[in-house]
Amino acid sequence: MADNTRRPEPRYGNRPTMKDVAARAGVGLKTVSRVVNGEPGVTPDTERRVQESIDALGFRRNDSARVLRKGRTASIGLVLEDLADPFYGPLNRAVEEVARAHGALLINGSSAEDPDREQELVLALCARRVDGLIVIPAGHDHRYLEPEIKAGVATVFVDRPAGRIDADAVLSDSFGGARSGVAHLIAHGHRRIGFIGDQPRIHTASERLRGYRTAMADAGLAIDDDWVSLGTTAPKRVQDAVVAMLAGPEPVTAIFTGNNRVTVTVVRVLAAHDRPVALVGFDDIELADLLNPGVTVIAQDAAALGRTAAERLFHRLDGAADAPSQVVLPTRLIARGSGEIPPPAEA
Amino acid sequence: MADNTRRPEPRYGNRPTMKDVAARAGVGLKTVSRVVNGEPGVTPDTERRVQESIDALGFRRNDSARVLRKGRTASIGLVLEDLADPFYGPLNRAVEEVARAHGALLINGSSAEDPDREQELVLALCARRVDGLIVIPAGHDHRYLEPEIKAGVATVFVDRPAGRIDADAVLSDSFGGARSGVAHLIAHGHRRIGFIGDQPRIHTASERLRGYRTAMADAGLAIDDDWVSLGTTAPKRVQDAVVAMLAGPEPVTAIFTGNNRVTVTVVRVLAAHDRPVALVGFDDIELADLLNPGVTVIAQDAAALGRTAAERLFHRLDGAADAPSQVVLPTRLIARGSGEIPPPAEA
């Protein structure tokens, strides 16, 4: 039996290793390591020889091996709901900037709002031994993360709190934002106000609904069952909801929308509607100022969410061991016109 | 000197390893490996014992070690220009979906349009031994990638071709799209048409400029130097360009914009302008249909770009060794009103 079949697998295209570099330069393995890592204690002459070998062979350090040896991967994981959602773009970018400032790479993926997929993704990241995790949770039970957190994987939740475990979280003030948005509509004379939101199992969605209910109650207004519609953000679903609210003898005169995707669809439907209907939306949307009327929104600062979460994460990685905390960032009402439409004069 | 200082570094919070699991279950190391990987050759009874130990200890396989041993990381790198740019969201998402379908994770980062940062990021990904790379290049010289590609890192460029090396690329038809967009304006009677684009060193920007020039030449129209403005997409810069084009005795009557960010700014400026000015923009923008007038655009399919590139990448990873090729995806003109504004009647 020939023994040239020893190589078990097609390796990394047989990349040169430090051993190869060392052999070519006629030095020891450790000396190469020193040069590669810029450690002191190498003569300029030796260093030059090693560097020459590195360039000639096209050597690049294998970080997998390095990670295995050192125990830190210098990478963090980001699990969000949908990479394509414009709301998460700035958040993603902000996290990346902070990671970069700390010399870490970012591994990310979308859960597509599916708890199983979230878990799968999170655990895959843990198996990669990311140093930390930033998660926009889709599910409501994160006990599966307990062994990981106990084992030292720093974890920060963003946009929505963790379910059934105690963990850091950075949130926007969904309740307060929705409450002030609805109060804004009430202040402009509306009494029949609709709410179209995301699925109630999503924390932000239910908080915003709560804000709506509270604002209505504060003003002593009763809420008709037909005025509240919760469900997916699919355009068809939202469109049907708007149409239903605007039909009948007592249609709503204003609508509060629970997130950017809902808002966009509602704007489209209202543009085709004959009567003006007031609108305030949660989340800012691009070009909202150029529409006619401009769309009044409750803006949250996605970049600040991401930045705050990432900074918290690295703070933990630097050794902070204080109790998990929730940070709530304020929202801001931006009046652009659609929220200031008065209700039609009552018959 | 006490010898309890042997542990060199703060490791992964001392996570249990297969060795720990094996010891607890009273089996050999390889048996644990077999159970973890679902390999055959383990009695149900033994398997149950091992599984119990895994659960009890909270063991999770260390993929770093696995990668080191196996030579494949099951991860791909994506380097794009700006994670926060809405154009790249769907692209990012499409790449992720394909990666997921192939069981790979996605590591990504932004180059911020800085060639040095692009190189730094790409090489960091190579050091991680990603199986493949998808790059939206910021620089024009990718010879630094040659050793990596030779070593087996599959690489596909998207949106812009690679510089000075021969590599796969998936592009949108920038030239043809711009040409047809400008032709559209000409067909609606415009003769003095401005072009506001991104920095000319960016391939798509210069291709779109070329499309503009060709369409003008095709129609026998001369181009005044003042009609062309290239530079960053900073709102201030773009705004100044628009104002300049609309000033003077012979202002442009139509503008073609080179990308989504430029378009957005121009829409804002034109909204405040007294005379109507026709506009066609490269890249679709959200809510473009709801503006008044609707914004006519040359739409490219960002998701298709990402999907095509990722599929090409995995095709290569599956062993395809054909020559590098360029795929050009068509663009689509979407007329919504702004491009169909006629020029003012000449005095």
Add this chain to the structure above:
DNA sequence: CATTCCCCTGACAACGTTGTCCAGGGCCTA
């Protein structure tokens, strides 16, 4: 000139996993 000290260098083990190979035991067949 001898001694000490420091600087440079390299041998070696270890990180956690998987591929290879071998041993032992049970079962089937002749």
Add this chain to the structure above:
DNA sequence: TAGGCCCTGGACAACGTTGTCAGGGGAATG
């Protein structure tokens, strides 16, 4: 009953890197 085969399980090396430690040579000092 003996022989052989298959099935299960484990010992061992290797992946490429870095931390530890020890050795060797030169300079500085007495």
